[in-house]
Amino acid sequence: MSNMRSLSFDAIIIGGGGAGLRAALELAKSGKKTAVLSKVFPTRSHTVSAQGGITCAIASADPNDDWRWHMYDTVKGGDYIADQDAAEYMCSEGPKAVFELEHMGLPFSRFDNGRIYQRPFGGQSKEFGAGGQAARTCAAADRTGHALLHTLYQNNLKNNTTFLNEWYAVDLVKNANDDVVGCIAMDIETGEVVHVKSKATVLATGGAGRIYASTTNALINTGDGIGMALRAGFPMQDMEMWQFHPTGIYGAGTLVTEGCRGEGGYLVNKDGERFMERYAPNAKDLAGRDVVARSMVMEILEGRGCGENGDHVFLKLDHLGEEVLGKRLPGIVELSKTFAHVDPAKEPIPVVPTCHYMMGGVPTNIHGQAIMQDADGNDKIINGLFACGEAACVSVHGANRLGGNSLLDLVVFGRAAGMYIEGALNEGIEYLDASESDIESAMKRMNRWNESTGGETVPELKRELQSIMQNSFGVFREEKNMVEGVKKLAELRERIANAHLPDKSNAFNTARVEALELDNLMEVAEATAISALERKESRGAHSRYDYPDRDDVNWLKHSLYFPADKKLGKRDVNFAPKTVDTFEPKVRTY
Amino acid sequence: MLQVSIYRYNPETDSAPYMQEFQVDTQGRDVMVLDVLHMVKEQDNGMAYRRSCREGVCGSDGMNMNGKNGLACITPLSEVVKDGKLTLRPLPGLPVIRDLVVDMGLFYKQYERIQPYLQNDTPAPAIERLQSPEDRDKLDGLYECILCACCSTSCPSFWWNPDKFVGPAGLLQSYRFLADSRDTATRDRLAELEDPFSVFRCRGIMNCVAVCPKGLNPTRAIGKIRDMLLANAT
Numbered sequence: 001m002s003n004m005r006s007l008s009f010d011a012i013i014i015g016g017g018g019a020g021l022r023a024a025l026e027l028a029k030s031g032k033k034t035a036v037l038s039k040v041f042p043t044r045s046h047t048v049s050a051q052g053g054i055t056c057a058i059a060s061a062d063p064n065d066d067w068r069w070h071m072y073d074t075v076k077g078g079d080y081i082a083d084q085d086a087a088e089y090m091c092s093e094g095p096k097a098v099f100e101l102e103h104m105g106l107p108f109s110r111f112d113n114g115r116i117y118q119r120p121f122g123g124q125s126k127e128f129g130a131g132g133q134a135a136r137t138c139a140a141a142d143r144t145g146h147a148l149l150h151t152l153y154q155n156n157l158k159n160n161t162t163f164l165n166e167w168y169a170v171d172l173v174k175n176a177n178d179d180v181v182g183c184i185a186m187d188i189e190t191g192e193v194v195h196v197k198s199k200a201t202v203l204a205t206g207g208a209g210r211i212y213a214s215t216t217n218a219l220i221n222t223g224d225g226i227g228m229a230l231r232a233g234f235p236m237q238d239m240e241m242w243q244f245h246p247t248g249i250y251g252a253g254t255l256v257t258e259g260c261r262g263e264g265g266y267l268v269n270k271d272g273e274r275f276m277e278r279y280a281p282n283a284k285d286l287a288g289r290d291v292v293a294r295s296m297v298m299e300i301l302e303g304r305g306c307g308e309n310g311d312h313v314f315l316k317l318d319h320l321g322e323e324v325l326g327k328r329l330p331g332i333v334e335l336s337k338t339f340a341h342v343d344p345a346k347e348p349i350p351v352v353p354t355c356h357y358m359m360g361g362v363p364t365n366i367h368g369q370a371i372m373q374d375a376d377g378n379d380k381i382i383n384g385l386f387a388c389g390e391a392a393c394v395s396v397h398g399a400n401r402l403g404g405n406s407l408l409d410l411v412v413f414g415r416a417a418g419m420y421i422e423g424a425l426n427e428g429i430e431y432l433d434a435s436e437s438d439i440e441s442a443m444k445r446m447n448r449w450n451e452s453t454g455g456e457t458v459p460e461l462k463r464e465l466q467s468i469m470q471n472s473f474g475v476f477r478e479e480k481n482m483v484e485g486v487k488k489l490a491e492l493r494e495r496i497a498n499a500h501l502p503d504k505s506n507a508f509n510t511a512r513v514e515a516l517e518l519d520n521l522m523e524v525a526e527a528t529a530i531s532a533l534e535r536k537e538s539r540g541a542h543s544r545y546d547y548p549d550r551d552d553v554n555w556l557k558h559s560l561y562f563p564a565d566k567k568l569g570k571r572d573v574n575f576a577p578k579t580v581d582t583f584e585p586k587v588r589t590y
Numbered sequence: 591m592l593q594v595s596i597y598r599y600n601p602e603t604d605s606a607p608y609m610q611e612f613q614v615d616t617q618g619r620d621v622m623v624l625d626v627l628h629m630v631k632e633q634d635n636g637m638a639y640r641r642s643c644r645e646g647v648c649g650s651d652g653m654n655m656n657g658k659n660g661l662a663c664i665t666p667l668s669e670v671v672k673d674g675k676l677t678l679r680p681l682p683g684l685p686v687i688r689d690l691v692v693d694m695g696l697f698y699k700q701y702e703r704i705q706p707y708l709q710n711d712t713p714a715p716a717i718e719r720l721q722s723p724e725d726r727d728k729l730d731g732l733y734e735c736i737l738c739a740c741c742s743t744s745c746p747s748f749w750w751n752p753d754k755f756v757g758p759a760g761l762l763q764s765y766r767f768l769a770d771s772r773d774t775a776t777r778d779r780l781a782e783l784e785d786p787f788s789v790f791r792c793r794g795i796m797n798c799v800a801v802c803p804k805g806l807n808p809t810r811a812i813g814k815i816r817d818m819l820l821a822n823a824t
Contacts, residue, residue: 105708
């Protein structure tokens with residue numbers, strides 16, 4: 001491989017979604033030699049699909065709003081395994097990051113006084129839960145992610161960021177000291193494989209919803225960063241925590257924003273009953289997403305589901321009127337017509353809980369530095385490796401993310417990672433170069449696919465993986481089913497290791513990209529499965545029939561999945577915010 | 591069975607592009623064109639096309655379907671199939687990299703040319719810049735562009751002068767910033783567009799309006815820029 005071309009950067013950011021672009025912007029402004037490496041043109045990243053908004057206490061809808069209330073909601077929403085120092089940082093720095101976006105040009109919707117429009121979202125409160133529903137989600141109609149992603153891309157153009165668009169990162173390169181010193185990447189257009197050297201490698205690769213058969217996620221959400229980090233031997237945190245969004249369009253899986261319920265829509269069962277009043281008497285349809293999703297599944301299981309097969313419920317919006325729908329939810333009207341063949345101004349939308357968000361990921365501190373554990377179980381920084389956005393687990397979302405907090409997470413921690421890396425580069429970073437054999441080992445799986453001569457094909461193996469995850473690791477979980485699922489995944493791993501890539505051509509070979517993505521889906525699925533099986537309690541999005549209660553004695557902890565021996569360990573949750581009192585765990589009701 | 595005819599070209603093995611026929615069993619369902627492509631790819635691993643969000647917001651899968659540009663992921667068969675036949679070609683007017691994948695370089699270059707970012711030479715306040723709902727309304731129908739290139743690659747003026755005519759997508763974005771009450775670079779933006787090609791190559795053919803999958807109206811935006819340029823000149 002000595003003839004492999006290499007490129008050198010101060011920082012390489014893998015992923016061109018909200019987190020990656022925000023980190024890149026910070027570094028581009030600092031004049032560091034930075035590149036964003038993205039497998040799609042950046043505005044095609046999944047951030048573009050975010051609808052309802054970015055939650056942040058900018059005190060527009062309510063001049064007395066307080067970031068501490070937002071922090072309380074976030075910690076409670078995460079069922080108390082969100083790290084409180086991280087939630088504190090996100091909620092207090094948030095307004096600065098949101099105002100920056102506005103200054104960059106993000107076309108937020110507005111109130112009559114000219115300030116940014118904010119709508120109510122699930123799990124939001126005033127006065128630490130005592131003051132009723134808050135309206136804290138800043139919105140650009142129901143296209144906030146699109147507006148945010150395009151704004152960030154535009155500002156990167158303004159600041160001359162280098163883009164490696166339609167490049168695919170294959171694996172991390174580690175040196176002899178196990179520092180991360182770059183990656184192996186493929187230019188999709190030409191098929192050329194390049195060694196990208198970097199002093200800081202940022203995983204901003206987003207989520208991996210495609211491990212499930214039914215997901216709101218884009219087809220590109222295959223957990224590439226998670227796969228790379230696991231193959232490099234690094235642990236993953238809280239991988240059992242997957243959010244099922246209450247309102248995916250039945251059949252299609254496309255998302256219908258929680259903003260629909262924020263604007264006054266509600267869910268009904270086949271009897272037309274607004275059933276959330278029974279499950280969450282106060283917050284009703286704006287309870288935490290895990291709570292609403294479980295309630296929907298209960299309704300369906302108890303025979304009150306809608307439709308011929310009683311397998312979904314309805315989201316009612318027609319009472320809002322065409323004007324509100326046209327002004328505040330125009331994208332939803334479009335999506336409903338296209339994918340549900342329903343005009344929400346006239347009929348309810350059929351919806352079902354659908355895999356939406358990965359709360360887990362690469363454990364990091366608030367600077368985006370990736371973390372592992374040393375032999376004594378203490379946190380240890382991984383030199384050269386960073387993560388931000390959905391790929392990271394910082395953890396501000398704990399066991400359940402609140403709506404509108406993902407976009408805030410992206411910009412706050414993308415920015416934080418950028419700032420930290422700038423400082424570190426200024427102080428000077430020197431790592432040992434990677435050797436030939438270090439590079440060889442990062443090339444292993446690429447070579448494996450390229451040399452494959454027969455075996456099963458990628459689409460059928462992917463379908464099988466998705467069906468295992470859907471059937472054994474969905475909204476409700478139990479031991480027997482999960483043990484079976486873990487076993488099936490182990491068998492599937494063997495088969496994927498022997499699978500076949502028929503098309504070996506170089507120019508824009510999407511089949512090769514999909515094969516490489518399948519390896520990552522496999523890594524994410526197995527980490528999820530083993531973590532879910534071993535966390536023997538119910539907390540947030542992780543809900544077990546066999547362990548129905550939260551167990552704070554044993555599990556007020558992060559889980560930490562170690563890929564080498566496929567074992568699950570634990571890591572302490574941070575309960576030490578710097579400027580506010582700790583929010584002590586309480587029973588979580590809405 | 592649906593008969594699908596697809597433009598094929600692999601630069602490594604084909605000296606010229608050709609059309610290839612596929613039979614696809616949709617089991618009578620009115621699926622999206624993108625779903626049909628997934629089924630074709632299972633028959634032929636080498637079929638190349640872009641896709642990402644599969645819900646019409648990322649703009650990856652613009653292509654020409656039975657003669658009209660659109661997004662494969664939000665175009666149901668019932669909308670395009672004629673006589674049981676579907677013909678898929680890459681977006682016209684841009685170089686083909688492989689199969690349905692075109693080189694978008696020229697398209698992006700025109701987008702970058704109009705300086706697609708807010709410019710404001712006053713110091714930023716501690717909070718957001720205020721904007722009235724009425725001023726914000728002026729951005730509706732402009733900011734929603736997803737850069738799919740369906741419009742520019744259906745525009746004969748862009749086919750002829752892709753290097754000099756900004757094209758409908760770029761001009762829509764140019765007007766998005768001209769119309770923004772927070773942007774202070776109007777004069778410079780207009781100066782950049784004054785030549786005979788950048789804006790004035792638009793002949794009002796309105797193919798862009800006919801194909802925009804987001805229902806946007808670049809021709810109207812171009813008309814507004816013309817008005818501003820003319821007002822500026824007098």
